[in-house]
Amino acid sequence: MRSNVLMKEPVYEPYSRFNFSSNVYSTVIVFTLILGGLYYMSIQNYLFFHSIVELICITIGAVIAIMAVNTYPFETQAGLLILGIAYGVVSIFDAIHMLSYKGMSVLAGHCSTNLPVQMWVIARYIEGISIFAAILLFKKQIQLKKVLWIYYAVSAFLLFSTFIWDIFPECCAEGVRPTAFAVISEYIISIVLIISLIVILRKKKYFSDRIFYFFVVSICFTIVSELLISFCIDMGDVFSVFAHYFKLVSFYFLYKAFIEFDLKAPHRNLQKSEKLYRILFDTIxxxxxxxxxxxxxxxxxxxxxxxxxxxxxxxxxxxxxxxxxxxxxxxxxxxxxxxxxxxxxxxxxxxxxxxxxxxxxxxxxxxxxxxxxxxxxxxxxxxITSTKQVEFFKCQIEETTAYQKLQRDFFSNLSHELKTPVNLIFSTVQLLETHFKDALLENEKMKRYMRILRQNCYRMLRLINNLIDVTKMDSGYFKLNLKNYNIVNVIEDIVLSTAEYMDSKGISLLFDTDVEEKIMSVDVNMIERIILNLLSNAIKFTDRGGEITVKIEDGEDYITIIVKDTGIGIPKEYQKIIFDRFGQVDKMKSRNRQGSGLGLSLVQSLVELHGGTISVQSEYNQGSEFIIKLPVKVLPEEEYPVILKDEEVDKYVEMMHIEFSDIYC
CATH class of the missing domain: 3.30.450.20 (PAS domain)
Structure with missing residues (x-):
């Protein structure tokens, strides 16, 4: 049983969308003050300005590396791990760059204009290539040890090539501008960063809006910083100053991206998960x-x-x-x-x-x-109350199904058992009529008895055939033998086969059609049973002097067959049950006109097997009109339609005797 308690779903903050208006003014003011102070500092003492900027960047790089390594057990994405370790390595080379700067006097024997630029170029190469690799592999999984060993090997090789082997290219001659290698390196790094920017724009779906914004801004500022360095003539000129400004800003936005990804986003997700679990707990x-x-x-x-x-x-x-x-x-x-x-x-x-x-x-x-x-x-x-009820009803259904199967088996076996003696009696009647033909002509009483015997044999055969067909339909074994016929010709032959019988009853028979040929696939034997059954009903309830009309109307996609009589009609209260199995009009009204109650039910089933419908329109004491609508379907046969043979037309007369067996003289 489900709870009817309605829970109001909490509204979550749209954290995935970056709100540019939040705290933007305070951020601009703080940045303006910091950059203004740094600019003043660069004018007064460039070395101190340079050291402060590099020290801030080194600290940010170290913090990013610590966050990446410590969150690795919870966040194993390759992109974050590569960036974190890369900026840790970059901070090491930036530290050497700062300490080896002319005037620092920290690395004795190495303080020159060449070594700081070499360290700058190495750090920027590591930074640019790492950003590209991180974005390219952002959603991949990678092992921490593998990344550490790669950066350890690369860092060791670069340090040895600079300090021991002295094979790293010169980047700045004493007292002059950066060498061609240094300038070209800045361009190469800028190109790598531009490619990284294109890649991250194509992979925007992997990031929330805030993180995507921080990464893009950081890369853009890094590109500008690299391009400004390429224009430097002296290490303390305006290009160098602004290059360090942009480097500081790029590191800040990268730090913001890591804070968002590793701290704020998981915290928000945790809060959201807690609320979702609470909702789930209260709504299951x-x-x-x-x-x-x-x-x-x-x-x-x-x-x-x-x-x-x-x-x-x-x-x-x-x-x-x-x-x-x-x-x-x-x-x-x-x-x-x-x-x-x-x-x-x-x-x-x-x-x-x-x-x-x-x-x-x-x-x-x-x-x-x-x-x-x-x-x-x-x-x-x-x-599990409903489950128990379902099990109870299931047992009842199974019992009902078993009973219905037993009922079907009973009728099927009974029908087959009855058919054998009926066929034997009917064969005996035919044999007697053949051998005692002359005696029957002379003895009217004996002739009458033989006629009654034959008619009841037909009646028994009709009942047995109906029971067998109904049983087959219930079991799903009744199949139509469809072939292409001219349906107008088929129905006309069936109707005309009853003309002599109609005359003997004093009933006028009229056949009318507005189409001479209509090819469609039908089971001709079943169409015969449908038409003869409806004609049998019409004869039963139509007195001498009445009229029965069979009409065919063409509807292009369907054909309409109408069987109309001028008989006693069907009261309104009985029209709903005449197609039900064993459904009959009140037996007290006409005892000599009653059948088994299976005829119209079987007719409806046969019509529906053809994909059609049957309905009745009737007024008591004014006659009845049965309307059949059959869809026009044609089988893709090479030769059609099938032409009825003479023996098949003669067969209609025999079937007429069976279907009309309920009509007593």
Whole structure:
């Protein structure tokens, strides 16, 4: 049973969208003050300005590396790990660049204009290539040790090539501008960063709006910083100053991206997950409670609904066994203690007692749980009342189905068993009529008896055939033998085969059609049974001097067959049941006009097997009109239509005697 308690879904902040207006003014003011102070510092003492900027960037790089390494067990994406370790390595080379700068006097024997530029170029190469690799492999998985070893090997090679082997190209001659190698390197690094920018724009779907914005801005500022360095003539000129400005800003935005990704986003996701779990806990259809110190401490809305209580306050601090039969409460208490002591799950079916005194069939699952560092149990209670009802009805349906199958088998066996003696009697009648033909002509009384005998044989055959066909339809074994025929010709031959019989009854027969040829696929034997059955009904209820009309109307996609009589008609209250199996008009009205009640039911089934419909229009004492609509479908045969043979037309007369056997003289 599902809870009807409607939970109001909380509205979450759209964190995935970056709000440019939030704190933008304060950020601009702070940046303006910092950059202004740095600019003043660069005018007064460029070396101090340079050291401060590099020291800030080195600190940011180290912080990014620490965050990446420490969050690796929780976030194994290659992009973040590569960036984090790369900026840790970059901070090392930037530190050497700062310490070896002319005037620092820290690295004795290495303070020159060449070494700082070499360290700058190496750091920027590592930075540019790492950004490209990180964006390219952002969603991939990678091992921490593998990344550390790669950067360790590259860093060691570059340091040895600079300090020991002295094979790294010169980047700045003493007192002159950067060498061609240094300038070309800046262009190469800028191109790599531009390619990285294009790649990140194509992979925007992998990032939230805020993180994407921070990464893009950081890369853009890095590109500008590299291009400005390429225009430097002296290490303290305006291009160098602004290059360091842009480097500082790019590191800041990269730091913001890492803070967003590693700290803020997980915290928001945790809050969102907590809210979602709370919603899930209160909306799942299974009752869930935490039972501690012999009382319910936490319960969801589903359990409140199952218990029939008005609020959670009426449930909390109440023992769970109070919601079960008094005789079962002690055993319930023991089961809970068993779960806590043996640390095992126990599942069983029981009846939950609601507040209104009614009982529900439920499945109870008791599981060990820790609540406030103490042993407790988690109990789930699922309502299976509807399942029990379904099982009950399923059993009833199976019993009904078995009974119907037994009924079908009975009728099928009975029909086949009856057909053998009826065929034997009918054959005997035919044999007597052949051998005693002259005697029958002279003896009217004997002739009358033979006619009655033959008619009842036909009647028995009709009943048996109907029972067999109905049984086949119920079992799904009745199949149509469809072939292409001229349906107008077929129906005309069937109707005309009854003309002599109609004359003997004093009933006028009229056949009319507005189309001479209509090719369609039908089972001609079943069409014959449909038409003869309707004509039989019309004759039964039409007195001498009446009229029966069979009309065909062409509807292009379908054809309409109308069988109309001027008989006694069908009362309105009986028109709904005449197509039901064994459905008949009141037997007291005309005893000599009754059949088995299967005819019209069988007709409807045969029409529907052809994909058509049958309906009736009738007024009592004014006649009846049966309307059949059959869809026009043609089989893709090479030769069509099938032409009826003479013996098939003659067969209609024999079938007429069977279908008209219910009509007594």
């Amino acid at each position: 259809p299974t009752g869930v409670i935490i039972h501690f110190n012999e009382k319910i401490q936490i319960a969801n809305n589903a359990f409140i609904h199952l218990a029939g209580e008005a609020s959670k306050e009426r449930v909390l601090k109440t023992p769970i066994w109070d919601y079960f039969d008094v005789e079962k409460r002690e055993s319930f208490r023991k089961v809970i203690e068993q779960v806590k002591t043996q640390n095992t799950d126990i599942v069983f079916e029981e009846k939950l007692m609601r507040n209104d005194g009614n009982f529900l069939d439920v499945v109870v699952n008791i599981t060990p749980y820790t609540y406030e560092s103490e042993p407790a149990v988690l109990i789930t209670i699922k309502d």
